[in-house]
Amino acid sequence: MxxxxxxxxxxxxxxxxxxxxxxxxxxxxxxxxxxxxxxxxxxxxxxxxxxxxxxxxxxxxxxxxxxxxxxxxxxxxxxxxxxxxQPVCLPYAEETLPSGDFCYWAGWAAAETGGINTNMKFQVPIPIMSSEACSQSGFWQNQLTASMVCAGFEAPEKLKSSCMSGAEGALICQSASNSAWEVQGITSFGPNNCFVERKPQVFTKVSAxxxxxxxxxxxxxxxxxxx
Missing domain, CATH: 2.40.10.10 (Trypsin-like serine proteases)
Known part of the structure; x- marks a missing residue:
């Protein structure tokens, strides 16, 4: 790192x-x-x-x-x-993230204020999802690769807290070894409407x-x- x-x-x-x-x-x-x-x-x-x-x-x-x-x-x-x-760190090459660990998804998302479309800053805690869970039926199935990382909730009732359709930004996680903050993911793709599709967000895996x-x-x- x-x-x-x-x-x-x-x-x-x-x-x-x-x-x-x-x-x-x-x-x-x-x-x-x-x-x-x-x-x-x-x-x-x-x-x-x-x-x-x-x-x-x-x-x-x-x-x-x-x-x-x-x-x-x-x-x-x-x-x-x-x-x-203050910069964040790059992770080691091929560093993995434990499933269930919470990171912060931070960036910009579309918002409407008084009928005007704007961008708003956001920062939400979001758990890492295992590739097995993210690849299950109803989520992203066989579309994931080893250079991607998923984050989000499997339970539909918990999805609302991290629903950010069309958002851009980074997945920032704290290292377990020395507490440094690392940019582990870059927002890549997700559901067009996360309240409807109920799919987790997919990030480019920076360590890859x-x-x-x-x-x-x-x-x-x-x-x-x-x-």
Whole structure:
């Protein structure tokens, strides 16, 4: 486990970027530039937004006809380093999460205020679900891979507390070994209406891409310095 030493690299899900702006997304894939994008970091009272100048998506990213995302991970490079923000750690490669452990799902979700659609910050406790439970009939069955992690409640009456259809963000868990906070998941896909479908949320498993993240960061920095 290690923190993100270069504070100019936030992670994201490729599918989230694709949904936000498909026209610019296509152009971005061509030249690896996202000069019209900003990444915002918010606390309870302040918000800091920084422009991006580079984008790297996973080369094997695929979206199925069922809107299931595979290798749903991307890196954004910020035009400047972030200040006054406490980073979370990256987990060890292939680190696993015990079923039933509670993590925090934090990010942004759509909300309606006075008839106006806005984005609201959210943070909800949510338990890790085993791949066996998440793959059962009525949930995601055979659509899961080893590079995904599920979180949510099996009991329908408990689902409401973590229902966030269309949300974006990260799954933050506390390490059992040293109490450090780690980004264990990136929001990938889930039910279109979690109150109706009653399916758990699926996250990209960050530990499965630890080496990919490090390799891409090093390659990008090397090529940028050589340019």
């Amino acid at each position: 290690s923190p993100l030493e270069d504070m100019s690299w936030p992670g994201s899900a490729t599918g989230d970027l694709n949904q936000k702006s498909s026209d610019h997304y296509d152009n971005a894939l061509h030249d690896q530039k996202l000069d019209s994008w900003r990444v915002c970091f918010a606390s309870d009272s302040t918000e800091q937004c920084i422009e991006t100048d580079g984008y790297i998506r996973h080369e094997d990213f695929v979206c199925s006809q069922d809107n299931v995302y595979f290798h749903d991970v991307a890196l954004l490079h910020l035009s400047e380093k972030v200040s006054n923000i 891409y630890r080496e990919w993240v490090e390799d891409k960061m090093k390659k990008y920095s090397y090529e940028k310095n050589m340019a």
